[in-house]
Amino acid sequence: MRWLWLLYVMLIFGLSSIPGQSLGSGMPHNLDKVAHFVLYAGLSVVFIAVSGIEVAGAGRTLLTAITLAAVVGVCDELYQGLIPYRTRELGDWVADFTGGSCGALLMVTIRRSGLARRGDTR
Numbered sequence: 001m002r003w004l005w006l007l008y009v010m011l012i013f014g015l016s017s018i019p020g021q022s023l024g025s026g027m028p029h030n031l032d033k034v035a036h037f038v039l040y041a042g043l044s045v046v047f048i049a050v051s052g053i054e055v056a057g058a059g060r061t062l063l064t065a066i067t068l069a070a071v072v073g074v075c076d077e078l079y080q081g082l083i084p085y086r087t088r089e090l091g092d093w094v095a096d097f098t099g100g101s102c103g104a105l106l107m108v109t110i111r112r113s114g115l116a117r118r119g120d121t122r
Contacts, residue, residue, distance in 0.1 A: 003050075004050050005043065008043050008046045008047075009043065012043065012076055015039070016079055016083065019084040020083070020085025020086045033091060036073075036092050036099060039096075039099065040069045040073060040097070041099040041102055043072065043103065044069050044101070044102075044107060047064075051064075058112050062104050065100065065104035065108075066097075068100070069096060069097060069101065070096070070097050073092075073097055077096075
């Protein structure tokens with residue numbers, strides 16, 4: 001279960017493998033940024049959900065999740081440049097990083113408040 005986040009990364013790259021022309025041109029302007037944000041927020045949520053966060057290690061878990069989203073986002077953008085009719089875009093990576101950061105902050109906040117409320121010191 002701890003490696004569920006890796007399956008999520010595989011999903012992201014699977015979606016990135018779809019040639020651009022197959023996605024259609026009817027997508028409203030910048031809707032892809034929303035999709036990037038949501039996918040990478042999900043990556044951070046899944047990563048933290050399976051990480052077994054500890055109150056004392058929440059900062060390190062947060063930093064790891066944000067770094068993971070940033071690195072996977074860079075790799076994803078580089079990969080998309082190899083796919084027909086897809087492009088590398090800095091704006092997509094910014095959406096990846098922002099989504100990953102927001103998802104990580106949300107999860108750490110939720111997990112910390114839940115652990116503190118229960119008095120759990122894990």
